[in-house]
Amino acid sequence: MRFYSTRNDSETVSAAQAIVQGLSKEGGLFVPEAFPQVDLEEVCALPDYPAMAAHILQKFLTEYSEAFLTSAAQNAYGPSFHGKAGQLSKVSDGLFALELWHGPTCAFKDYALQLMPHLLVEGKKILGRQELTYILVATSGDTGKAALAGYQDIPGIKITVFYPADGTSQVQRMQMTTQAGENVAVFAVNGNFDDAQTDVKKAFADKELEAELAQRNVRLSSANSINWGRLVPQIVYYFAAYQQLVQSNAIALGEPVDFCVPTGNFGDILAGYYAKRMGLPVHKLVCASNRNNVLTEFLRTGVYDARRQFYRTTSPSMDILVSSNLERLLYHMSGSAQKVAGWMDQLAREGYYQVDEDCLAKIQEVFAAGCADDVAAAGQLREVFEKDGYLCDTHTAVAFHAAKEYAGQAADAVPMVVLSTANPYKFPKDVLAALGQTAPEDEFEAMDALAGYTGTRPPEELRGLQGALERFDKTIRPEEITAVARMA
Ligand SMILES: *Cc1c(COP(=O)(O)O)cnc(C)c1O
Numbered sequence: 343m344r345f346y347s348t349r350n351d352s353e354t355v356s357a358a359q360a361i362v363q364g365l366s367k368e369g370g371l372f373v374p375e376a377f378p379q380v381d382l383e384e385v386c387a388l389p390d391y392p393a394m395a396a397h398i399l400q401k402f403l404t405e406y407s408e409a410f411l412t413s414a415a416q417n418a419y420g421p422s423f424h425g426k427a428g429q430l431s432k433v434s435d436g437l438f439a440l441e442l443w444h445g446p447t448c449a450f451k452d453y454a455l456q457l458m459p460h461l462l463v464e465g466k467k468i469l470g471r472q473e474l475t476y477i478l479v480a481t482s483g484d485t486g487k488a489a490l491a492g493y494q495d496i497p498g499i500k501i502t503v504f505y506p507a508d509g510t511s512q513v514q515r516m517q518m519t520t521q522a523g524e525n526v527a528v529f530a531v532n533g534n535f536d537d538a539q540t541d542v543k544k545a546f547a548d549k550e551l552e553a554e555l556a557q558r559n560v561r562l563s564s565a566n567s568i569n570w571g572r573l574v575p576q577i578v579y580y581f582a583a584y585q586q587l588v589q590s591n592a593i594a595l596g597e598p599v600d601f602c603v604p605t606g607n608f609g610d611i612l613a614g615y616y617a618k619r620m621g622l623p624v625h626k627l628v629c630a631s632n633r634n635n636v637l638t639e640f641l642r643t644g645v646y647d648a649r650r651q652f653y654r655t656t657s658p659s660m661d662i663l664v665s666s667n668l669e670r671l672l673y674h675m676s677g678s679a680q681k682v683a684g685w686m687d688q689l690a691r692e693g694y695y696q697v698d699e700d701c702l703a704k705i706q707e708v709f710a711a712g713c714a715d716d717v718a719a720a721g722q723l724r725e726v727f728e729k730d731g732y733l734c735d736t737h738t739a740v741a742f743h744a745a746k747e748y749a750g751q752a753a754d755a756v757p758m759v760v761l762s763t764a765n766p767y768k769f770p771k772d773v774l775a776a777l778g779q780t781a782p783e784d785e786f787e788a789m790d791a792l793a794g795y796t797g798t799r800p801p802e803e804l805r806g807l808q809g810a811l812e813r814f815d816k817t818i819r820p821e822e823i824t825a826v827a828r829m830a
Pocket of ligand 1: 449450451484567604605606607608609610611659660737763764
């Protein structure tokens with residue numbers, strides 16, 4: 343399988359090149375030249391999640407050996423997922439939650455970041471590259487921890503994470519600062535997430551630094567969600583959800599299903615689109631946004647307008663105004679790298695673009711959209727808990743809201759799967775508040791209060807952090823990020 347750039351489809355690269363390189367020369371994203379087809383019956387008969395992952399990955403990563411993919415999938419989705427990779431839970435009749443938070447960091451980014459490092463190392467091997475890959479990550483919370491956990495002690499790779507000193511929760515900070523591993527480092531940055539992000543981008547763009555590092559055989563890289571190696575593992579759990587619906591007789595093989603996805607950078611939901619194009623019977627993909635509802639407007643009108651106020655919400659991982667992965671969808675829907683390049687150029691220069699009617703119509707055949715502000719999401723979280731006895735986090739609550747709104751309008755009701763992206767104990771204070779309870783200031787006390795009120799149990803990965811040794815306690819100024827990069 344070869345890959346095009348979304349902004350230039352006159353040349354192709356291999357899967358290993360797409361993964362090692364990350365972005366195309368023109369700044370475009372890599373997309374597969376075709377949608378490989380799966381035999382649904384065969385996929386639904388696979389014995390476990392790692393087997394399903396290896397099967398799906400093989401279709402795209404054709405230069406990677408089957409033996410490698412099988413062992414990589416077993417390593418990635420083994421004991422650290424407690425046997426619950428891709429677990430589907432019934433919420434109520436016709437409504438299901440795909441729980442993507444049973445991994446080591448308790449959020450869905452583990453699916454990509456537990457596997458991606460192995461794909462990168464093997465990709466370098468395939469290409470015969472020997473350099474040290476130095477990964478810099480600016481994070482507002484979740485990505486940093488998932489990346490640290492994924493790259494810990496991976497040979498040929500070093501990773502440093504920068505987080506805003508006052509911008510993460512106590513638990514998010516401790517998840518990062520307690521990270522084990524010889525090849526990891528973590529810094530607090532005086533400033534907000536954008537300050538950290540800006541200076542990480544400056545380091546990437548610094549030609550002098552690049553040359554200096556190249557002399558020492560070091561190459562900078564990012565772990566962000568536009569790499570094909572992060573997207574492809576996410577296709578798998580859509581098939582896993584479907585398999586469980588069939589096995590539990592909720593549907594017969596071949597019957598359609600809806601998915602609703604709490605969305606930020608559009609990576610997770612886009613993986614659902616790939617699953618559909620590969621032959622999974624997906625009826626609609628419902629894109630759920632919080633108050634930063636650029637995507638809701640885009641999917642309804644065809645106008646993508648990022649010129650708006652940015653809001654901090656109780657679903658921080660969805661607080662995004664420019665959803666990078668949407669570019670891939672635009673390429674597939676318009677079929678024109680030239681059009682995509684034009685729209686992206688206009689977005690960069692003017693802050694908005696509008697797709698043509700034909701493209702919008704094609705998008706709307708597959709996608710629906712909804713949004714919920716913090717109050718609506720909290721109301722939904724409480725309702726799902728009190729009515730259905732199902733506890734979800736603040737991001738997933740946004741999706742339940744959009745899913746129910748969509749189901750209320752849809753004439754042809756089919757089973758709905760909501761992607762549940764974080765463990766509720768990652769956000770214990772907001773979850774308690776949504777349930778109408780007064781939340782203690784300390785997050786560990788809040789976890790205990792949440793456990794007491796709901797009769798559920800916090801995961802050891804989070805509750806066990808209390809009192810743990812914080813290895814990394816340095817705070818730097820944003821301008822010092824380049825100097826840290828130089829120390830590779
Ligand atoms: C990253 C994240 C999302 C958004 O996923 P995208 O792929 O960026 O759309 C939703 N929920 C949680 C908890 C996340 O960490």
